[in-house]
Every structure is written in C-alpha cells, then in structure tokens.
Amino acid sequence: MYDGGKIIIGLIIFIGISIFPFILTMGKAVAKPEPKLDTPEIQKMVEKKCVESKMYMKTEHMVMLNDWRDAVVRDGLRLYKATDGKLYDMSLQNTCMKCHSSKKNFCDQCHNYVAVKPYCWDCHIAPQEGT
Amino acid sequence: MGILFSFSVVVAIILLVIAGVSGAGLNFLFGVIFPYIALLIFIVGVTYRVVQWGSSAVPFRVPTTGGQQTSLPWIKANKIDNPTTSYGVIFRMLFEVLLFRSLFRNTKSELREGPMLVHGSEKLLWLAAIVFHYSFLIILLRHMRFFTVPVPTPIEFLEFIDSFFQVGAPLVYITNFTIVIALLYLLYRRLAMPQIRYISLPSDYFPLFLILAIAITGIIMRYFEKVDIVGVKQITMGLVSFRPVIPDNIGVIFYIHLTLVCTLFAYFPFSKLVHMAGIFLSPTRNLANNNRMVRHVNPWDYPVKVRSYQEYEDEFRDKMKKSGIPVEKE
Numbered sequence: 001m002y003d004g005g006k007i008i009i010g011l012i013i014f015i016g017i018s019i020f021p022f023i024l025t026m027g028k029a030v031a032k033p034e035p036k037l038d039t040p041e042i043q044k045m046v047e048k049k050c051v052e053s054k055m056y057m058k059t060e061h062m063v064m065l066n067d068w069r070d071a072v073v074r075d076g077l078r079l080y081k082a083t084d085g086k087l088y089d090m091s092l093q094n095t096c097m098k099c100h101s102s103k104k105n106f107c108d109q110c111h112n113y114v115a116v117k118p119y120c121w122d123c124h125i126a127p128q129e130g131t
Numbered sequence: 132m133g134i135l136f137s138f139s140v141v142v143a144i145i146l147l148v149i150a151g152v153s154g155a156g157l158n159f160l161f162g163v164i165f166p167y168i169a170l171l172i173f174i175v176g177v178t179y180r181v182v183q184w185g186s187s188a189v190p191f192r193v194p195t196t197g198g199q200q201t202s203l204p205w206i207k208a209n210k211i212d213n214p215t216t217s218y219g220v221i222f223r224m225l226f227e228v229l230l231f232r233s234l235f236r237n238t239k240s241e242l243r244e245g246p247m248l249v250h251g252s253e254k255l256l257w258l259a260a261i262v263f264h265y266s267f268l269i270i271l272l273r274h275m276r277f278f279t280v281p282v283p284t285p286i287e288f289l290e291f292i293d294s295f296f297q298v299g300a301p302l303v304y305i306t307n308f309t310i311v312i313a314l315l316y317l318l319y320r321r322l323a324m325p326q327i328r329y330i331s332l333p334s335d336y337f338p339l340f341l342i343l344a345i346a347i348t349g350i351i352m353r354y355f356e357k358v359d360i361v362g363v364k365q366i367t368m369g370l371v372s373f374r375p376v377i378p379d380n381i382g383v384i385f386y387i388h389l390t391l392v393c394t395l396f397a398y399f400p401f402s403k404l405v406h407m408a409g410i411f412l413s414p415t416r417n418l419a420n421n422n423r424m425v426r427h428v429n430p431w432d433y434p435v436k437v438r439s440y441q442e443y444e445d446e447f448r449d450k451m452k453k454s455g456i457p458v459e460k461e
C-alpha cells in the first residue's frame with residue numbers, strides 16, 4: 001500500500017467518527033425521562049385531563065403554546081375553546097403551570113433528554129423550584 | 132428511463148416500510164436490525180474501498196497542474212495549484228475538500244444563436260453543491276442530539292445557530308430550506324440540460340431522489356405528522372447502547388425516514404457517493420508534482436535482461452574487423 005500509514009490513520013478517523021455515539025455511550029443504559037404528574041393541583045382533580053388529549057399534548061404542545069402566544073400577545077384573545085368545548089384561559093403561567101407547577105420535574109424532563117431549549121423562559125418568569 | 136426507475140425504487144422502499152410496519156408489525160426489523168446492518172455495510176464497505184484504492188499501484192505522479200510548476204527561482208511558482216511539497220498538497224486538499232475548488236473552476240459550453248459555441252464559467256453547480264454538502268453535514272451533526280446523552284455543547288450550539296431565526300414551533304431550521312432547494316436545483320440541472328441529461332444514469336438520479344425523500348420525510352416528521360420524539364430517542368439510544376427497545380405508538384413516518392437513511396448508508400460504499408472517501412485518495416489532487424525532482428520507480432518493473440553494446444562488440448569483434456566494420460575498441 002502506498003502511503004499506507006496516512007491511509008490507515010484516515011481510516012481510523014473515519015471509523016471513529018462513524019461510531020462516536022457508541023463510544024460516547026459505552027453501552028450504558030440511559031434512563032428514559034419521567035415527567036412527574038403528581039403535583040397537588042393535579043391530585044385534586046376529579047378527572048385527570050389536560051386541555052387536550054395526552055397524545056395530542058405530547059406531540060403538539062409546542063404548536064399550541066406558540067399559537068396561544070400569538071393569539072394573546074398579537075391579537076389580544078385570551079380564551080381557548082378545547083375540542084371538548086371547555087374554555088381555558090390562554091396562559092402559560094396561569095393555566096399550564098397551575099397544574100404542571102414544577103418546570104424541573106415536568107418540562108425539563110423531556111426537553112433535556114432530547115436537547116430542546118424552548119425560549120418560553122426568555123420572557124416568562126420560571127417558577128421558583130422549592131426542592 | 133433512469134429517472135422513473137430511481138423514483139420507483141424510492142417509492143417502493145417507502146411502500147415496503149408502510150407494509151412492514153403498519154401491516155406486518157415488523158418494527159424491530161426496521162427499527163433495530165436494518166440500522167445495525169446498514170451501519171456495518173457502510174463502515175466495512177467504505178474501508179474496503181479505501182484499502183482497494185490504497186493498494187493500487189502509483190507508478191508515476193499524475194497531479195493536474197493548475198498553475199506554474201516550481202522551476203527556476205525567478206519564475207513565480209503556484210504552490211497550491213501545482214504543489215511540489217507536502218505542505219502544498221495539504222493546502223490543495225483543504226481547498227478541494229472544504230471549498231470544492233476544482234468544481235468552482237468548472238466550465239460549460241453552450242451552443243447559441245448564430246450558431247456560436249460559447250464557453251463560460253458554471254458557478255451555479257458549485258453553489259448548489261456546496262450548499263447541499265454543508266447543509267447535509269449540519270443536519271447530520273445536528274441529529275447527534277438523538278444519539279448522545281448528555282448532548283455535547285457543540286451540537287447544541289449548531290442546533291441553536293441552525294434555528295437562529297426562531298420561526299414557529301418547533302423552530303424552523305435554515306438547513307431545511309437550503310438542502311431541499313439545493314437538491315431540487317441539482318435535480319433540475321440533470322433534467323433540464325440536454326447534455327447532462329444524456330449522461331445521467333439511474334445511479335445519478337437515485338441518490339438525489341433518496342436524499343430528497345430523506346429530507347422531506349424529516350421535515351414532515353418535525354413539522355406536520357409529528358411523532359413521539361422521546362420514544363424516537365429511546366430507540367436511538369437503545370441502538371447506540373446495544374440495548375434495543377421499540378416503544379409503541381411511534382408513527383410510521385419515523386420508520387420511513389429511518390429506513391431511507393439506512394438505504395443511503397448501505398448503498399453508500401457501492402455508489403458514487405463514496406467520493407466522500409475517494410476525494411482524499413484522488414491521485415490528481417493528493418500527489419505532489421515532483422516528477423522531475425524525485426526518482427519514481429515504476430512498481431511493476433521487473434529486472435530486464437540487458438545486453439550492452441560493449442558485450443556485443445566483445446563477442447563479434449573479430450568478425451566485425453574481418454568484414455571491415457569499425458569497432459570502438461581495437
């Protein structure tokens with residue numbers, strides 16, 4: 001092989017880059033996030049239900065919050081009519097965070113896991129985490 | 132023909148995944164087994180190709196000489212486009228790999244009214260190529276957020292830059308647009324220019340359609356037909372930690388995206404895409420032009436039996452003298 005040394009160094013770099021997530025993880029099991037739903041406010045509820053269904057909230061909450069932001073801040077509309085007809089006040093701090101009162105135990109659980117950094121808290125005041 | 136064939140193959144892969152996942156419930160096959168196989172084929176295949184190239188004979192230096200060669204001290208030499216030293220070669224390769232320098236100097240010929248043959252520069256191909264390649268690189272690196280816990284800061288930073296304009300939710304990535312536009316131009320170029328279309332093969336169209344399908348399914352999955360992203364990361368982390376898991380309720384669009392990517396990885400070493408590795412082993416780029424400074428021995432030269440004139444004369448001197456033929460040594 002001509003310039004074998006250089007080619008082999010190149011190949012080692014290539015393989016290293018290709019499998020770097022495997023090297024970084026080292027076969028360790030990674031705990032899946034557990035967003036906590038046991039806040040006092042949720043426990044008081046008779047029917048434990050969010051604004052919309054669980055699956056919808058899981059995949060679409062960011063769209064909903066974005067729409068709420070636009071409706072409240074730009075159009076001054078504050079009432080959200082859910083699919084089941086119930087009316088909610090469109091407010092992150094007064095509606096969402098009333099039940100999901102812990103950012104650390106709820107929002108951050110999944111967001112940190114998938115490295116999403118929503119910019120909600122650029123404007124909103126993050127809740128005081130007791131412990 | 133080639134277009135239709137390549138397009139059908141991509142569609143067939145998508146239909147196969149839909150049938151396999153939604154129909155037959157083969158989530159484990161598509162979510163775990165195929166990715167492992169594809170990565171293995173990718174690594175072994177590229178390594179094999181590189182070793183093959185590395186073992187080929189290099190009898191002579193064949194760099195393209197894009198500038199004045201180093202010669203007399205008072206003639207200004209072009210040290211990068213006609214390198215004679217390793218440093219020159221390193222710079223030439225850096226420009227080639229990072230900036231596509233030779234593609235930048237690509238030319239085109241057109242037959243215009245008259246008829247008149249016009250030669251000109253062709254910068255759009257270079258632009259589309261560089262936009263596509265860098266978009267793909269950023270997208271690939273950005274995806275490492277699914278394969279690492281905790282996510283390394285440079286990758287988070289890359290994602291921050293890519294979603295800098297903070298449009299919509301989930302945030303729109305700049306590379307979403309750039310890769311699709313660049314790919315569409317590269318496809319348009321093959322279809323619209325008769326000369327390029329004439330030389331285009333299925334192996335030219337297939338990667339374009341495949342990567343376009345990957346980009347589009349990715350965009351659909353992020354913005355329109357959303358999937359449970361935590362479940363997706365459980366799959367990917369399961370893969371990299373060799374503890375495969377398949378959570379329920381992950382949309383079929385994820386499996387389509389994943390299988391298309393697996394196809395790309397597995398197809399890579401057998402296709403023109405392997406220029407990723409090949410560019411480093413291009414003899415017209417990575418060899419110093421020192422043909423006249425260093426002695427290069429052809430590796431397949433075998434010892435040739437040589438008979439010199441002296442030996443010939445020694446044998447036939449007497450006969451030559453008798454016939455009156457002049458000899459060098461009396």
